[in-house]
Amino acid sequence: MRTRPSACRPNHTGRSPVPNPPNGGCLHATGTARIQQDAPPGSARLPRRVRVMLAMLLLPALGCRSPAGVATMPTQSPVIRSVHLSAPSVPRFAMLELRVDLEAPADNPFDPAQIDLSAEFTGPGGRTVRVNGFLDRPWSRRLEGDREVLVPAGPTQWKVRFAPDRTGRWTARVRLRAPAGTAEHSPLAFTVTPSVSRGFIRRSRRNPAVFAYADETPFILVGENMCWGGWNGRRGTFDYDAWLDALARHGGNWIRIWMSSWNCALEWSPDKEAGYGEFRGVGRFNLAHAWKLDRILDEAERRGIAVMLCLGTYGEFTEGGFFGEGQWKANPYNQANGGPCARPADFWTNPRARELYRRRLRYLAARYAHRTCLHSWEFWNEALAPPEWVREMAQCLKGTGPFAGDPLDPYGHLVSTSYGNDAVWRIPEIDFTQTHHYGKGDIPDSAPVIREDALAHARHGKPHLMAEFGIDWRKGDENYDPDGRGVNLHNGLWSSLLSGNAGGGMIWWWDGYVHPKNLYSRFASLRRFADQVDWTAGPWQQLQASPPELEGPGGKPGDLxxxxxxxxxxxxxxxxxxxPLxxxxxxxxxxxxxxxxxxxxxxxxxxxxxxxxxxxxxxxxxxxxxxxxxxxxxxxxxxxxxxxxxxxxxxxxxxxxxxxxxxxxxxxxxxxxxxxxxxxxxxxxxxxxxxxxxxxxxxxxxxxxxxxxxSARAANLNLYGLAHGRTAVLWAQNRDHCWKNVFEKRPIPPVAGARTTIRGLPPGRCVVEWWDTWKGEPVRREEAVVGPSGLVLRLPVIERDVAARVLPAPPARSPRDR
CATH class of the missing domain: 2.60.120 (Jelly Rolls)
Known part of the structure; x- marks a missing residue:
């Protein structure tokens, strides 16, 4: 979406100093972190100017960088003092955390060329998984008025996180590499016990249009964008607590979060975004924001909500904009801020910029990839990245192409981006396609648009999402729905799923519309219907249905x-x-x-x-x-x-x-x-x-x-649906029941006496189960027969919309069974 908080930027993190190594030195983590400025032996006896020149000559040869005005020399070999397991046993797919007490010279602890911490996990059968480590720091939060403040709650700590996928005995061996040498810790053993977790979300092997767990249990997306805390972001994670709780209570299982400078970004230019956390420039990460994202993901996971994590937005490469969203002048990759790029386009091609972005991916995967609630990595919001760049970063995460055998994300999370085009969607490592669509208050209903979009993207053979939609890109849907009816939200949810997308459409206006208007019941009704359908039984096809027509005598044709x-x-x-229909x-x-x-x-x-x-x-x-x-x-x-x-x-x-x-x-x-x-x-x-x-x-x-x-017999209905084998699902909508007519208080005549013929189902007896889509419950079941010409389906009176499931009739009972 083309927006960010503008007039009042979020100010949700405290400005407390973060004593991570700001200028280099020897990073020593013992469950604590100590910074000390080490100089070459004997250098204290030399004049300072000579010491600085000596350091500048020697540092590049050692693969380290010296910060301005500071001579930092990595002269000692790295040391692993101890490794502590978070528990001697963990359930399958749960997090095991290693806390590593290490000492190693470093100018920048986020640069793996200076500190490369990893662990090799060996499980039953000898299978090994390599996972990178990361630097962490605990924080605490509090509300001061309506503003979230984050304060340090302890020193920095090196960690490795792992989610084992098999039960039995495992071992973990920690390794530390630095320019001055390598250190290794003796293996530690732990046990993995059975659990009820289904693990990570994948693309279904049976139905290419949907997502599923490894056991092919469908995961149909029902949720919304939830990109940052509040319109002004002031309440931060406290807003997420309320939103996630409300969404989960109503069956929502899916959100999208942005990593933006005002929300959870790791990199940004110092002092360019006052109040957004402790930014330290390109290649150095904001540990307050990293903790904040951990907390949001904790709360989502606890409620069974999956997350598409968007790693950046187009405004990072623009200036100005309708919302004032252009941030290129503050972008840490901008040469003016110490970055490698003279202009925005350089970001995609500059070797140093690409290396720095891969370094960011490494940190993200090391810290968050163990989470089963992490549905996917989304590289960008509405930035049309070149296909070559997208391919490189996706392969880097997945360990394919030039990165074969060394994935940053060993769990194989799904990957996508927005925007994309055919060249992007054809990349094998891109797992699903997506679209954003808005009007300007001029499109009466999002349902037909979402339908067309689903049909257009089906050719890629991947799941597709309407990942953002709304009535007007310039302002919230509450401006067109002051009474909180949620008609466009409802129509966007149902039209998306029943047109073949991987779930309901994702409304954009979560903070100023969905939550204040308490529209979560719209998600609940779709979730209850979706849970009744075996989406991974096999590939579903578009329903072959004739245009609905009214029964009875015709009349004179009118204007279409x-x-x-x-x-x-x-x-x-x-x-x-x-x-004519x-x-x-x-x-x-x-x-x-x-x-x-x-x-x-x-x-x-x-x-x-x-x-x-x-x-x-x-x-x-x-x-x-x-x-x-x-x-x-x-x-x-x-x-x-x-x-x-x-x-x-x-x-x-x-x-x-x-x-x-x-x-x-x-x-x-x-x-x-x-x-x-x-x-x-x-x-x-x-x-x-x-x-x-x-x-x-x-x-x-x-x-x-x-x-x-x-034709006078044309029924004023939209009819969307899918079929697989002897089963079909459909959604029939009164075209007049759209947000615009409701907003303008126009009469909405019900459609009565309509019928359609469904073709492609095997002949035989069936059951039609009609659903109230607003309550999310079946209201009537009737028996029918699929004949040689198909199933003639007589629709109920439709004031708003209805849904139906067509199911095989149960076997007839023999007289002995009665």
């Missing part, structure tokens, strides 16, 4: 008005077939017509129509960027050709065609509001209509109209 709801992005190449497949029509200047986005949408009598086809243009030349072709021949310009008229006093125009300062282009209809006459019979933008930038279309065209 189709809103353009696909939003920004490349439209499908395949034509839309528009039947509506678009075949319910795919949203394109919202934008792009000129050749945008080749990555441009297509020429085609509509296949069949007019029973002569009529007309029209589009309504709502916005234009720069200019547009719009052509409508009928059966390949131009039928309309209209030029529109967003620029002010060149001749003073001339009347423009637009309603208003404004200069977009970010892109330095004129963008205008229009209300312009472009229409053509269409003879009776089948035709193909093509839309083209030949010049300029883009034009936005709000509506497509075919008149007269709509």
């Amino acid at each position: 008005r189709l809103p353009a709801t696909a939003g920004w992005g490349r439209a499908a190449e395949e034509p839309w077939t528009i039947t 509506g678009p075949d497949g319910s795919r949203p029509l394109p919202s934008f017509l792009y000129a050749p200047a945008k080749p990555d986005l441009r297509t020429t949408p085609r509509l296949r129509v069949d007019f029973a009598q002569p009529g007309r086809f029209s589009i309504r243009v709502s916005r234009v960027s720069v200019a547009a030349r719009l052509r409508i072709l009928l059966d390949g021949q131009p039928a309309a050709d209209v030029r529109l310009s967003a620029a002010p008229p060149a001749r003073p006093g001339a009347t423009p065609e637009y309603k208003s125009t404004a200069l977009n300062k970010e892109h330095n282009v004129w963008q205008a509001e229009f209300d312009r209809e472009i229409a053509i006459a269409v003879p009776a019979g089948p035709h193909e209509i093509t839309l083209e933008n030949m010049e300029g930038d883009w034009a936005e279309v709000s509506e497509y109209v075919l008149a007269p065209y709509r």
